[in-house]
Amino acid sequence: xxxxxxxATEFEYVLPKGSRKGMNVDARIxxxxxxxxxxxxxxxxxxxxxxxxxxxxxxxxxxxxxxxGYGLPMGAVAAxxxxxxxxxxxxxxxxxxxxxNLIRTNLTLKELEPKLNILNKALFKAIPCGVGxxxxxxxxxxxxxxxxxxxxxxxxxxxxxxxxxxxxxxENGSMDGVNVSTISDTxxxxxxxxxxxxxxxxxxxxxxxxxxxxxxxxxxxxGINDKNQITIMLHCGSRGxxxxxxxxxxxxxxxxxxxxxxxxPDRQLACAPINSKEGQDYFSAMKGAVNYSFTNRLIxxxxxxxxxxxxxxxxxxxxxxxxxxxxxxxxCKKEKYKGKEIYIHRKGATRSLPEKPVLIAGSMGTASYxxxxxxxxxxxxxxxxxxxGRAMSRNQAIKSFRGNDIKKELEKEGKAVEATSxxxxxxxxxxxxxxxxxxxxxxxxxxxxxxxxxxxxxxxIKG
Amino acid sequence: xxxxxIEDLTSDVMFEAEGKTLKELFESSAxxxxxxxxxxxxxxxxxxxxxxxxxNNLEELMxxxxxxxxxxxxxxxxxFNKFEIxxxxxxxxxxxxxxxxxxxxxGETVVKAVTNYxxxxxxxxxxxxxxxxxxx
Numbered sequence: 036x037x038x039x040x041x042x043a044t045e046f047e048y049v050l051p052k053g054s055r056k057g058m059n060v061d062a063r064i065x066x067x068x069x070x071x072x073x074x075x076x077x078x079x080x081x082x083x084x085x086x087x088x089x090x091x092x093x094x095x096x097x098x099x100x101x102x103x104g105y106g107l108p109m110g111a112v113a114a115x116x117x118x119x120x121x122x123x124x125x126x127x128x129x130x131x132x133x134x135x136n137l138i139r140t141n142l143t144l145k146e147l148e149p150k151l152n153i154l155n156k157a158l159f160k161a162i163p164c165g166v167g168x169x170x171x172x173x174x175x176x177x178x179x180x181x182x183x184x185x186x187x188x189x190x191x192x193x194x195x196x197x198x199x200x201x202x203x204x205x206e207n208g209s210m211d212g213v214n215v216s217t218i219s220d221t222x223x224x225x226x227x228x229x230x231x232x233x234x235x236x237x238x239x240x241x242x243x244x245x246x247x248x249x250x251x252x253x254x255x256x257x258g259i260n261d262k263n264q265i266t267i268m269l270h271c272g273s274r275g276x277x278x279x280x281x282x283x284x285x286x287x288x289x290x291x292x293x294x295x296x297x298x299x300p301d302r303q304l305a306c307a308p309i310n311s312k313e314g315q316d317y318f319s320a321m322k323g324a325v326n327y328s329f330t331n332r333l334i335x336x337x338x339x340x341x342x343x344x345x346x347x348x349x350x351x352x353x354x355x356x357x358x359x360x361x362x363x364x365x366x367c368k369k370e371k372y373k374g375k376e377i378y379i380h381r382k383g384a385t386r387s388l389p390e391k392p393v394l395i396a397g398s399m400g401t402a403s404y405x406x407x408x409x410x411x412x413x414x415x416x417x418x419x420x421x422x423x424g425r426a427m428s429r430n431q432a433i434k435s436f437r438g439n440d441i442k443k444e445l446e447k448e449g450k451a452v453e454a455t456s457x458x459x460x461x462x463x464x465x466x467x468x469x470x471x472x473x474x475x476x477x478x479x480x481x482x483x484x485x486x487x488x489x490x491x492x493x494x495x496i497k498g
Numbered sequence: 499x500x501x502x503x504i505e506d507l508t509s510d511v512m513f514e515a516e517g518k519t520l521k522e523l524f525e526s527s528a529x530x531x532x533x534x535x536x537x538x539x540x541x542x543x544x545x546x547x548x549x550x551x552x553x554n555n556l557e558e559l560m561x562x563x564x565x566x567x568x569x570x571x572x573x574x575x576x577x578f579n580k581f582e583i584x585x586x587x588x589x590x591x592x593x594x595x596x597x598x599x600x601x602x603x604x605g606e607t608v609v610k611a612v613t614n615y616x617x618x619x620x621x622x623x624x625x626x627x628x629x630x631x632x633x634x
Contacts, residue, residue: 105613105633129610129633166535167605169575225572235608236634275572278610278633282565285614303614429634430503430511455602462607498608 036079040064040071046480049094050083057300058086060093065415065481069473070099073426078108084300085113090120090309092377096415098384099477100424100469104128106303109383109425112418115309117369117376121297122314123306124284124321126380127367131281131321132328133238133272134205134363135394136336137405140343141355144244144263144493154346155242155451155494161342162240162335164233164498165455172231172334179226184213186326187333195330195337196358204361205386206368208329210322217319218276219283226276226327231334235455235498237463238271239399240339242451242494246402249486253407257359257392259488266490267356268403269335270396272365273328280324284317309378318378321367332361359405360392364421372416379416387412387419393484395475398423398468399460400445402491404475411482419484420477423468432467433458445495454497463497501530512616512631520556521583523619523626524563524591528581531564531609534632536577540604543580543596556588557619560628563591564612575600609634 036055040048043063048071050062062082066074078101085107086095092114101110106125115121147154163170174182181189187208190196201207215223233240245264248254259266273280288305291297291313297306307313336358340351347354367380387393387408395404401423408417427435438457441464445452454460478484501515513530517523532538551566553559567578578597585592610633619628 105615165602165605166571166608167577167600167602169600221569221573225569228575229572235605275569279569282611428510456606458606 036083037074037076040079046477050079052086055083058083059088060086060091060095062086062095062097064097064101065477065483066099067473067477067480070469070477073469074101075103078103081106081108081301082111084304085111085126087300088113088121088304088306089297090116092116096418098420099474100383100420100422102424104382106301107382110420111382112379112384112416114372114377114379114416117309117378120309120378121306122309122318122367122378123304123380124281124288124317125303125305126382127281127321128365128382129278129281130272130365131277131324132363133365134328134332134361135396136269136332136361137359137394138267138269138336138339138356139258139359140265140267142265143261144265147265150346151242151494152451154342155453155496157342157346158240158339159453159496161338162233162496163231164496165235167455168232170228170230170232174227174230176223179223180215182230182327182330183215183218183323184326185209186329190330190333196333200333200336200358203358204329205363208333208361210325212319213323213326214319215323217316218280218323222276222279222283225279229274229276230327230331231338232274232331233271233335233498234274235459238498240496241268241492243268243403243490243492245488246491247489249488250407253390253487257405257487258355258357259405266359267339268396269332269339271332273324274331276327277324280320284320287313288317318367325363325366328363329361360394362386362394377416381418383421384418385421387415387417387484393419395420396422397471398465399463399495399497400450400465400492401471402489404471404486405488405490406475406478406484407487408484409482412484415483420474423471423474425467426469427467429462432464433461436461436464436466450492451494453495459497501526510631510633512629514627514629516625516627518625520586520626523628524560524583524586525581527560527564527628527630528567528578528595531567531632532578534606534634535571535609536606537604538579541577541579542598544598545576546594546596547574549593549595551591553589557617559589559591560619561612561617564630567595568609568611571600577604607634
């Protein structure tokens with residue numbers, strides 16, 4: 036399938052709709068030569084499957100961090116006509132509103148370095164992470180419903196964060212139109228103990244220092260002024276509640292696809308017409324998980340602030356620990372595009388609005404980026420990539436690397452590392468991922484996001 | 499009764515479990531699942547929980563069984579390492595599972611879900627086999 040890709044520009048390749056029977060639109064991939072050479076053939080085929088779905092708006096996009104996923108590749112963007120299109124639990128994925136919050140500080144590396152190890156250990160204690168940690172909050176049913184319907188407005192009213200956090204979060208951290216009856220009891224029960232928990236796998240908390248300022252004017256607007264300034268990156272999602280909602284609606288939408296006679300190129304692309312009960316019920320439930328996840332990240336942000344207060348003996352406001360931005364990278368949204376309403380699925384992809392921050396996480400131990408969106412991102416429905424993207428399976432990584440060796444290597448580089456188990460460090464070994472620099476060069480080359488700040492980790496916490 | 503983890507996908511984990519009977523197949527599948535979630539030998543089989551699962555066919559029964567166990571980790575905040583299928587047909591099972599409270603030192607990783615990818619349950623000569631891909 037890969038051999039059918041045609042070079043459109045140095046950073047864009049197109050799979051014309053005639054390449055495979057059933058494709059309704061072209062598929063396009065953002066990649067430089069290096070990324071293109073490493074693409075898995077199967078992930079290109081998955082993208083062509085997405086191009087077959089009814090009501091898809093041209094083209095189906097894949098970002099340079101694309102890799103094989105369920106139904107569609109991770110790093111994909113698919114927009115649908117509001118009247119003729121579909122909405123899909125499969126295309127949003129299991130980890131609904133997995134995303135990133137970036138918090139800045141006015142601390143410098145020099146101030147932080149003497150306290151790095153003790154701070155990293157204190158954060159590891161303050162933020163429940165891994166599969167074996169219990170949450171610190173136990174919501175009651177009413178509180179959970181408030182979180183699901185109101186997102187971070189609930190959090191701020193209850194002492195977690197401020198109005199600035201609301202202002203600096205995608206969708207202001209709260210999507211409207213959640214009807215809690217569309218969420219199963221099992222999903223609700225899974226949501227109760229886990230609010231304020233990081234999870235495991237590729238989720239992480241990182242202390243970072245600014246290594247390069249690449250666009251000084253924009254960096255200042257985002258509150259980043261100096262090299263060696265300290266930032267904090269939090270990457271996690273909607274936990275068991277989101278996983279359960281995805282599982283529930285994959286089943287419901289598999290039946291719906293049959294009922295509405297949608298021919299699925301792959302059963303994992305289970306979907307329903309946007310204007311159907313199965314479509315709108317999913318949209319409501321998914322938005323509940325989105326709100327839960329935004330709240331999850333803000334609660335942990337507040338605990339991070341409190342931990343800094345303890346270690347540095349100063350108020351977090353004094354340390355200017357403001358949210359630079361909070362974004363989602365697994366989500367389905369109704370957005371305005373060229374004056375029309377569309378439903379857009381971003382799976383392993385980030386919104387990229389002109390001049391707004393786009394946060395891209397590198398793999399463990401490597402650089403991450405703050406980019407800004409551009410006008411040119413109109414072509415990708417204002418979307419960009421989300422991370423480095425895996426290049427090696429988790430199992431392969433576990434067999435290739437030893438967690439304790441990875442830890443030693445990172446520590447040799449002066450980084451503090453805390454993890455619940457060495458296996459997670461092996462799984463997430465930097466070499467198991469694509470090179471972030473090629474991913475970023477591709478989106479910059481394609482013009483859909485521009486570099487603003489590069490940060491590198493100095494403290495790593497893994498679940 | 500046994501299982502093996504198979505290398506395959508970029509972001510996930512696949513296993514194959516087998517058993518001479520359906521009872522053995524379902525018990526070994528659950529064991530395979532928890533070998534990924536936690537350190538099986540460090541979990542104590544002390545607290546029993548009863549489970550009843552219904553489905554339209556054997557594959558759905560397997561899917562619902564594993565999915566139920568994944569949900570129970572979050573809801574009960576427990577890891578399980580002993581599984582007793584008390585009654586089983588192609589459409590229904592009753593089981594007692596044993597485990598203990600989750601602890602950071604006994605955990606391995608979060609399994610998000612059972613997926614449909616390459617999902618299959620079949621009979622081969624004198625044994626049943628299940629192939630399962632988990633999103634982790």
